Each structure stands twice: as structure tokens, then as C-alpha cells.
Amino acid sequence: MDFAYDARTEELRAALDTFLRDHVYPAEPVFAEQLETTPAWERPPIVQTLKAEAKRHGLWNLFLPGENGAGLSNLQYAPLAELTGRSPDLAPEALNCAAPDTGNMELLQEFGTPEQQATWLVPLLNGTIRSAFCMTEPEVASSDATNIATSITADGDDYVIDGRKWWSTGAMAPVCELLVVMGRTNPDAAKHRQQSMVLVPRSTSGVDVRRGMRLFGYTDSAHGGHAEVVFDNVRVPKGNLIGNEGDGFAIAQARLGPGRIHHCMRLIGMAERALELMCRRAVERTPFGKPLAEQGVVQDWIAESRVRIEQLRLLVLKTAWLMDTVGNQGAHTEIQAIKIATPSSVEWIIDKAIQAHGAAGLSQDFPLASLWTAARSLRLADGPDEVHRRSLARRELRAYRKDPHAH
């Protein structure tokens, strides 16, 4: 048992930390200013600058295993994902490590044909286009992929897609050229073999990117929003299928594990940023003649935040290690556990940081309200926490159902 990061990880952490200090944090106010005048759903220009800079520093596609990326293990990438979470509006995209492109690149790398990779993976790896993942639907419980109702029907050399998706993050943006769509190809197959995934160019006729869903008033415009997309008789060639018919569920599962690690580590980075802001505020602000830093309640928040963060990080890192050593299946309980533990704890921490800032903490003058919204959303994204809690409990109870006296 060893709790130290390995040398490669430490080296990349140092490089990334320097990059954040030199380029990303200073870009934050520029981004906010440019945002006021950038047309809806387009990126402020500073984002492009940062991407070029990151590429130049070799901080590019760090998330991706294999030759196309940095070739890091989950355990090696996790602490880097944490660092990007410190500036979540800028750092992940700057490094070409932003969802949902990360998951889409992973699946194209693992399951894509050479043609699919040439057409879509290459520009994604280069950061010249963005992509969206169209899975969740308004009418069904999104926490169970087998509920998906969108139909993908074979018709001659094509597939025809009909259905309605929402929360397709990034799809409002013109730069998003690719939609990865999950649908049902065979309603008569076994439950987990009914689904398939197809690649749909956003410009395909019949694709109607209808509106952006808001999160607590935020449009997330600079990230292409969260689109409701209607697919009405959308026709793509059969060559756009990823893997085989019926592989959709399995591919979605494969995509899930690393994504969970990324999300959770970024959240931990957000929590560290929020704690940092809380500490700064605490030493700078002196209402009623005593610095916040000397008030017991604020100290309590700070201590509790630190203690929670340490626990969360260890849990996520152990999960990454398990995925690397025994695979996603063997890490199933832990992958659920980090989803249960992380968003709610991070939400708590950011809430306290907001409270320490007074009304300013609710406003655009600090990143806290936006960070909070990210954490709150992740209590629902990928299925509500409650679904994961129930599932984890059932697994825990399994041994006792066979033998109530199991130790």
C-alpha cells in the first residue's frame, strides 16, 4: 500500500499547475468579459488561445490512453482531471479534455472503424470540432439506458432515426459537428442488446436542435449549452454504426467508468478552488470587528471541507486504481460509491464557500454559484444519486440474501 503519486504523475501535475497559474487563471476575467459580447453558443476567443498554448506545452489529450493520447492510466490521469476542475470553464477545454468529447473520443478509438476515426476522431483529437452525446430523453428515466425509446431503423443502406433527446451537452454550438446518438435498433432482442449507437453529423437533414436547457438560469452558452434535439426521419449511412447492432448498451457502459472518474476528480478540484476562495475571504473580511477566519462557524466549515475533500479524493483514486487493476466490472461498487459521495459533498463545500462570501457569492463576481450548479447537476446527471444508492445497497445485501449469517 502506497499513497504517493508516481513520478510521471507528479511531473505532469507540476506542469499543469504551472500552466494554470501562468495561463488559465489570468484568462478567467478575460473569458468573463468576452462572454458579454460573444454571440450565443459561440466560444469566446480566449478559449482558442488557451488551446494553442496547452498544445504547445504538451498538455493535450491527457485523458486518452494509448498512442493517440498521453497514454496515462486512470490513476495517473485522475489527479490531472482534478487540477482542470479548478477552472472548469476553461481548463478542460483548453487541454482538449472536456466532456463529452472525452467519452466520444474514447469510444471512437476503441470501437470506431478506420473511416470513422479518420472522419471524426482526428478532428476531435486536434480540437478543431466538438461533439455531443445524445442519450437522455425527456420521457424516460435516464438512469437506465435500457429505457431509451429513440428508434434506429435499418432501411436499405441507411439507418433512420426518430426520437427526442435532451441534455445533449454542447449541441447548441455550431462548432459541434458530431452527434453520437443512442437508440433502439431491435426491440425484440434481449434487454441489453436492443440498443445501438450511430454517428450523426449535426448538419444532417431532420436534426432539429431545438432549444437550450437551462441550469439554475445558466445557459452554459460558451460550452454549447444543453440541447433538446429532435430527430425526425434522420437518415445516415449504415457505415455510421459504432460497433455492431446491439452493442449500444455495452459501449455506453464502457464509456461510463472513466467519465465518472473525470467528473468526480474535476468536482474535487472545484471543491479545492471553493475552499481556497473561502479561506481567502475568511482572512480578508472582517465584519463585526473580527475576521471571518477567527469565527468558529467558519472554521468549522473549513475543517469539515478539508476532511471531506481528503476522503473523497482517496475514494476516487482507489476507484481509478481498481479500474486499472481489475477492470470496470470489478470496480462496480466503487464507481457507484464515488457518484454517491462526490457531488453531494462538493455541493456542501461550495455552499459554505458561498455563504462565507455573502450575497457576492451568489453573483457573477465569483465563480462559486456556477461551481455549485455544476455539483448540484451531477447529483442528477448519470441518474439521480438515489438510484445509485439503491443499487449499491442491493449489491451489499446480496451475500445476506443467500446466508443471513454471513460475516
Added chain:
Amino acid sequence: MDFAYDARTEELRAALDTFLRDHVYPAEPVFAEQLETTPAWERPPIVQTLKAEAKRHGLWNLFLPGENGAGLSNLQYAPLAELTGRSPDLAPEALNCAAPDTGNMELLQEFGTPEQQATWLVPLLNGTIRSAFCMTEPEVASSDATNIATSITADGDDYVIDGRKWWSTGAMAPVCELLVVMGRTNPDAAKHRQQSMVLVPRSTSGVDVRRGMRLFGYTDSAHGGHAEVVFDNVRVPKGNLIGNEGDGFAIAQARLGPGRIHHCMRLIGMAERALELMCRRAVERTPFGKPLAEQGVVQDWIAESRVRIEQLRLLVLKTAWLMDTVGNQGAHTEIQAIKIATPSSVEWIIDKAIQAHGAAGLSQDFPLASLWTAARSLRLADGPDEVHRRSLARRELRAYRKDPHAH
């Protein structure tokens, strides 16, 4: 001891309930639609329609004691404020019972000169103009009014105002013609006699309504936003002073008690609305083959929500009764207690209603995210909860400091 509303209250509750069902709830989707095309900081036209309708039904200025209003006690108005909280974007304004006009009308009625009343109170009572209350400042702890730094300096027949305010709700809107400004007239006076209040027409030279503060991602545009306002050498005649020089703090305190009741009762109405939406969703939605309404965790949320609401309502009503019977001073502890108890509990309830709705609950498709933001904001408005908790504790400890063996 008697826990039943009196006859007049019951009659008005019934009338208001009917008005909500017949006019306000149906107007909600219209409001949302009009909002998309209404210029920033202006009211969607449906608001005007509702105001006319409410006036026609005699549901107008219910909050105001005395002849100018409905002449209700705090205890009688409180349950009506609760009902308006069920549709907080529309009902309070429709009935001309929206903050901060309510507090401004109260102080003009109680402390205004006949000239001030003719100029400002009459159009406010008629609902033809709106007003703002400029108190909180970016640089000082807003929970203590004696910290106010904006200066109001006598100069000949005028007062000259210099300072910076923010969170001046409503002030972004052109229809807001009056700013009630709290500032310091005499830095050498006793601590609570340094402040004064003056009436400043929004169009006065030197008034710079600079930007709207956001709450999470919301601008609250349809309500005139929350403005940062800079007063740079702003000159108003001395006749614009409310009461006497040095009365500012006392007037602000007088304004506070009823406002606290209104805020808390509206929050309780929001909690009822959220609970209602949660129950509806619970019976309609059947993920994983079992209605949410039969899932233990959701039942737990519903029960806890009901139990909390009942307790909160009784506490606020008792506080209103105390204010009516022994005055604001005698109700001091309770006025703090409702501020401590209500926003955080209501926030909890709305959070659970959101969770029951899945990602839809975070979006513009339900009022929940917006309701939640209102509750969250009130953990900071009027001073952070923590300040009130500390103050209430000190009062509780007072007897023991004199005699540790006090029973």
C-alpha cells in the same frame, strides 16, 4: 390559545385562492413565453393584465395597514402572503404586494410628508410606478446597518449623495422611478443616529444604474433585476429627507419586521408549491416499474417536507401575532428565529422536489430551480443566517451571564 384563522382572513384566503386558480396559474406559461421576447428589464405584458384583474377583485395593497390599504393585521396578512408565494413571479406584483415597494409604501405612509406621499406614495399605491431600496453596499457587511458608508451631505437647500450600492432589487427597470437611499448624514452622531434616508428619483443626474447582479444564472430581468448603483455627486432637495436626520436606522428597523414576515410566508407558499409539484411527479412518474410515490426515500422527503412546513408556518404566524400584540421589539427573538429557520428549511424542501423531477427540475421547464434560488438567496439577504444565529444565542445567554444558575 386558538389556532384557527379569523373570519376575515378565511374570506380573503378563499378569494385569493380563487384568483390564483382562475388568473395567476394560467398566466404562468404566458409569462414564460412573453419573457423570451420582452426587452431586458421590462415587464412582460401579462403582468399589467393581472394587476388590473386583481384590482378589479379588490385584491390590492392587502399588505398595507390603515386606510390606504386593506387594514389587515400582520397575523391576517401573513396567510395571504403565503398564498402569493405559490406564484412568486406573478402574484405579489399582481396584487401590488411585491417587495421592495411594500416596505417603501409602509415607510412613506408612516414617515412621509404630505408632499412626499402625493408625489410617490400615490403612484406606488396605484401600481403605476415601482421603487427600489438602496441599502446594501459592496464593501461593508450588510447585516449591520450602522456600517453603511454612503454619504449624504447637506449643502445649502440640498443633500448631496455619494456612494455605491448593490442588490438594489428592481432598480434596473425603467418603471422603477424612485430610489429610497440609506446613507450617513452625521458620522459624529451616536452609532444609531448617523444614518438618514432620502428619496432619490431614479432619473436624477449622477445616478448611475450600472449593472444587474445575477443570482446563480438568473438576471431576474422581469422584476427589474438587482442593480449595482453608483451615486456620484447626486443632488436632491432637502425636502426629500424621510423623517429627520438621524432617523435612518430606526426607520430601517421599523421596515424590517413586516418584511421578514412577508418573505418567510412567501417562502412557505413556495415550499407548498414545491411539495405539490413533488407529489404530482411522484404519482405520475414510474421509473424502474414502481411509482416514485411508492419509493421509501421519496415518501420520506414528502413527510419531512410536510412536517417542516407545519412547524415553520406556526412559528411565523406566532411571530406575526407577537408583532401585533407586543410590537416588533417584543418579537425580536422570534423575528430572528423565522429568518434562521425558514429559508434553510424551504431550500431543503425545494431541493428534494428538484431531485424528484430529475434533470427537468434544474431547468426552465419547472419553476423549481427558480424557487430554490429565491430560498437560497434569503439565507443571505438581510444578513447571513449565521449573524442572526449568533445574535439570538447571545440573547438566550443573557440571563445566564447574570446568574449561571438561572432556570
Added chain:
Amino acid sequence: MDFAYDARTEELRAALDTFLRDHVYPAEPVFAEQLETTPAWERPPIVQTLKAEAKRHGLWNLFLPGENGAGLSNLQYAPLAELTGRSPDLAPEALNCAAPDTGNMELLQEFGTPEQQATWLVPLLNGTIRSAFCMTEPEVASSDATNIATSITADGDDYVIDGRKWWSTGAMAPVCELLVVMGRTNPDAAKHRQQSMVLVPRSTSGVDVRRGMRLFGYTDSAHGGHAEVVFDNVRVPKGNLIGNEGDGFAIAQARLGPGRIHHCMRLIGMAERALELMCRRAVERTPFGKPLAEQGVVQDWIAESRVRIEQLRLLVLKTAWLMDTVGNQGAHTEIQAIKIATPSSVEWIIDKAIQAHGAAGLSQDFPLASLWTAARSLRLADGPDEVHRRSLARRELRAYRKDPHAH
């Protein structure tokens, strides 16, 4: 709506408060000392002294409506029950207002025959004997009285009782001469008509008072403990039946409402006592050079305790008022709500008072650990909170099941 106690209540509160100060609080250390040398399951002699004193002051049987008692309404008795909770080891018994005698006297008064009343009610009213209520059974979920398995079989002029009960409070004590036993007389009747109640002298052959159940480490010896009682072919004359065969469930329900009020109000009294101790400690103790009373976290506990107590008391009082005005049935939701809200909140308050006392708070040197145990137990007594929460939620959901769009 009126939140003031009536004159009779105020008068009795004052008298009881004086009695507590003059007699009960000073008796507490005496009780603790006598306890060390009193044989197990017997009362320390000071209890008898206090009973005589209370009777002399006319503070006797206050709980009982009608001529045999003080004739108070639930709403009038509730604040007196609260005061007895301030010294729960002594005051309730001193006033002959201790459970389970209170419930047993109520049912004997309401449903007993003249013979039963002469034999059992009179000595109970005089406080010369004690009684127990044998309902809960080890093998069934005690939250549903229809689960009761103990059999009561008619045999000639007798009933024969067989079964096992536990948590029969008081039954370990010799002074407990009467067991009120709930059992099943007719397994074929409708679900709520199968049960009956019989009076069983504790000395009857076949009654085996087997052992005292402990609560955490407490035996509650001075109150006759919490007995496990085996009934093995126990024979009593048919005249010992209360009411008619099949009335058991209905009688148990009638007994429940007032008991819930008593329990909850006593808990509130315990919370007040704990808060008082916490405040005293806070002003007296100065670790690390600053009084606890000036430490933010302790202030937070004190404020939160006060705010919770005020809400709980109002909820319980409203419930008492509902029972007085519309009956137990009409107060059903509220009777559940106070069970859900009170024990857990009071437990929280006492926990904080313990924490403020350091390790002393866990020990016999303060009443806090014992008070805490009482509150913790009541999260389970009368059925776990979770059962009541589920039931309240179902009731809340009822309207929506008929019409999901109910407002």
C-alpha cells in the same frame, strides 16, 4: 388565532414551576444518592415524599379529564406535561402523571366497569399502586397493533392468556400490581376487531416477569424497568375484560393520542432543561481562554436549539388543540407529525448539550445522557419514526392519486 395560554393554564404553570423549584430540583441529588442503596426495581424513598407534597399542593392527576382528575383539556395540560419533562425521573411520578399509569387510568375511566374502577382505578388515582401496559411483543412489528400474537382464549368463566410481551415499562417493580394486556380473542374477526384488552393482576399464577430490558446501559430500575413478561396459561375471570371483545384496537387507539402529546411535551421540557444546562456550562467554562458562550459553534447550537424548540412546541400545542376541537381522528396527520418531529430534534439538542459538557456530559454527573436516552428511545417507541413518515406521506399523496393536478 391566539398564541397565549388561557388563565387557568398560566395559573397551573406558575404553581408547577414553583413546585419544581421548591421541591423537585432539590430532590434530584437526593434521588441519585438514594438510588445507590435502593434495592433493584424499588423506588427511592424521596419519590414517596414528593408525591405527598404534590398532592398537598393540589398538583395531582393533572393529566386526567373529567371529575376524577383536574378536568383539563389537552391544550391546557400540554404545557404542564412540558414542565414535568424538566425533571423526568421525578416530576411525572410525583404528580401521578407518569406513563403508563396515565393511559391506563384514562382507559379505566372511559371503558372500565364500576367494579374494575373500584378495584384498580381508585388505587391508581391515589398513587398507591402502579400499573403496566403489555402490548409490544418481541416477534412482531410493534408499530401495527393488529400484529399482536398473544392469545386470550375464553374458557368457561375465564380468559386464558398465552404469549410473550416485552418493553412492559414498570412491570419489574413489585409496586406494579396491574398489567393491562392486549391480546387476540378472535383471529377470525375483521382485522381491527380481533383484539381485546384484559386486566391481569401481576401476582396471577403463570405471569412470569422474566427480565428487565436495558436502554443503552440503563435499567430504569427506579421506574420498574422495562420487563419481558411471559404469560403461560394465565387465567383471569371474564369480568377483567375492558369493554367488549374486539374493542382492543379501538381502545389502544384512543389511548394513543393523549399519550403522544404527553410524551412530546415532556420531551420539549427535557430539551429546555438540556438547553438550560448547555447555557450554564457555556458561561461557566472557559477552555483555551475564551468562554464557551463566546464560541461560534456553541452559539450556533444554542440558537438552533431555541429555534427548534419553539417550532416543536407550537406544533404539539396545535395538535392538542385539534384533538380538543375536532377529535383524534381529525388530528391524525398532526399526531404523526409530532412523533416524527419531536424525538429526533430533541435528541439533537441534548446531544449538543452533552458535547458542550465534555465527557462529564456522558456520565452520571449530569442528567444529559439519561435525557438523551429517553429521546433516542422515543424514535422507536410507538413504532419507528420511519413507519410514521411513510404513513404521513401516503396521506399527503392521497389527493394526488385521485387527481395529479390537485392544487
Added chain:
Amino acid sequence: MDFAYDARTEELRAALDTFLRDHVYPAEPVFAEQLETTPAWERPPIVQTLKAEAKRHGLWNLFLPGENGAGLSNLQYAPLAELTGRSPDLAPEALNCAAPDTGNMELLQEFGTPEQQATWLVPLLNGTIRSAFCMTEPEVASSDATNIATSITADGDDYVIDGRKWWSTGAMAPVCELLVVMGRTNPDAAKHRQQSMVLVPRSTSGVDVRRGMRLFGYTDSAHGGHAEVVFDNVRVPKGNLIGNEGDGFAIAQARLGPGRIHHCMRLIGMAERALELMCRRAVERTPFGKPLAEQGVVQDWIAESRVRIEQLRLLVLKTAWLMDTVGNQGAHTEIQAIKIATPSSVEWIIDKAIQAHGAAGLSQDFPLASLWTAARSLRLADGPDEVHRRSLARRELRAYRKDPHAH
């Protein structure tokens, strides 16, 4: 970074697990039965049997580094301490790994003279005597060792000890022959050099073991209770000093780190045991026609318990690893963090296990109430959590005090 236990640890874990199954769990009911008839403060005979058995299996003094013990690192011993926590009344003592002997043996091994070791360490290592640690005093805040008031005065060849201690765990038992006493030798020295530690045979004249402190009604009789001990002119030879005069504080600190690891890991073992009991109960019990295991609220408790346990264990293991690699000083924050996180979380878990058991969970029929009391006590032992939270916060804030813009 590697999250797997090393081979030696795995081997010992397996051996200890087998020992628990074969010997300890079966001994639990025997212990409970013997306890009823064992004289106060003496060990039930089964304890001696288990000690012999453990010795025979080589599971003896596992906690102790160096040649006298098993020579394990903190990281290696930690998971074994966890396993002993599964049966905390029996396993730690059976393995001669029970507090406070562990800490006392550590300090005798590290700081004792050959004579002291021959007289006291040898019989402690053999398990033929027990010892107590007399540090906490009734009148001072025990969380700061510099507050200690007991005086140790040099007088000729002797030290004379005067003072009052309490919570001296184990000291009520005759088998406890040694008291390690912390006191003040030089009130004029620097703050952390005033204290010294001396060895006092329990039989020394002037040692008055006055009474046992109770924890929630428990006497902990079978473990020698928690004594209040008065030292009245107690005289011991100067050779009984441990280390040098003024070393007391430093020795106490050295003793603290490993003890914290042991306590926390045992608590985690208790939490695992409680979770196990909760799961068993959940599959066995079917109130209202549905197994507890299928009720959402119970599933929620189980999932949350698992998620918390995993996080706690990782945090404690990392702390042990830090102590092994960078020393106690470098692990300071983490040693505080585990004290803050563990007792309160484990208390929560055990509380839920109790609730799932109904009233039985509060009683002597299950170990849960006793386990809960252990966890609750540890929120205060070694200083209240609040003190550690404040201290950790100050450390966190340190960097910001120097530079508010620290990242």
C-alpha cells in the same frame, strides 16, 4: 500509488479473521452470560481463555513495533485493529492489544528504564496485569495537556503526587496494577516542559480509586470501568519517573498518534459489524409484508454506510502510511482529520443499524447500543471534535494569513 495490503498484512488478516470466527464470536454470548454473575470490576473467565488461545495462535501484541511485539508498521497493524473492533469487548483484550495498555507499553518500551521495563513492561506484555493512564482531570479542559493541574513534587528521593483524575479507564479493576500518571513537576518551566509522567502502583498509599464514571448507564465493569482517582500525598521513588522531568507533554504526544489510528480503525470495525447486523436484520425482518431489505429508506442507510466506511478506512490508512513515512509531525493534519471524521460517521452508521432493529437495538440483546456508546464517547475522548476542527482550520488558514492570494 497502490491500494493493496502487503503480503504480511493479508496473512495476518486471514489468521485473525479465522480466530474471530472460531473463537471470539462464539465467546460473545458466553461473555454476556458470565457477566451477569461476575463480581463488579472483574473479568468474566472467558476472557482468560481467549487470551491463552490468541497467544497460542501467535496473535499477541500485534500492535507493538520492535522485537517485543509483532514488529508491524502502523499501516500493517491498522487493518488488524479494524478486525479487533468487530468484537470490541473481547478481541482487543484477547490479543493483548487493548487500550490503554497499548499506549502504556509503547511508552515503557520507548522511554522506560531497564528496571521499569522489567517491573512493568514484562507483565504487561505477558498480559498478567493491566494498567491505566491517568491524564484527564475533572476541572480542566482535557483537550489541552498543558492544562493539567495535578502536582508532582520532588521531595528527597521521592515524588509526591496530589490531584484528581477521572476517566482513568480500567483503573477500577484489581488486575490493574499500574497507573501512569501525568502531572506538573515545574510550573515555572516553558509551557510544554512543565509536565512529567510517573509510574504509580495502584496499591500505593494515598491512591483512592473513588468511583466508576458511567457512559450512558454503562459501567464498563468488565474492562475495569472509568475511574475517578484521587491522589492525596502519594509518594513514589524518583526512579518511577518516565524519561526526564519536563518530558511529559512530548511523551503524551508520541503516545497519541498510534492510539488515534487504533481507535479509529477499531471504530471502522465496529461500523462494519453494525452494517453487517443491519443487513442481516434487513433480510430477516418483514414488517408490513415487505422485507426491510426492500425498503428504500433502509437501502439508503446501507448504501450511505458502505460509502462512508470506505472513505474513512482510506483516510485512516493514509494517515498510518504518513506516520510510517514522514512521522507523526508530518501527519499532524491527517491525525486530526481522522479524529474529526471517524467517530461521528461511525456513530451515524450504528444509529441507523439500531433503528433497523427496532427497540431490540437499544437493548442488551444486540451489541449495537454498546457499540454506539463507544463511538459517541470518542467524539469527546482526546478532546471534543470541535477543538480538533478549530485547530485543523487554523492550520488550513495559515498560508492565507501570509498571502491571501495563495493558490
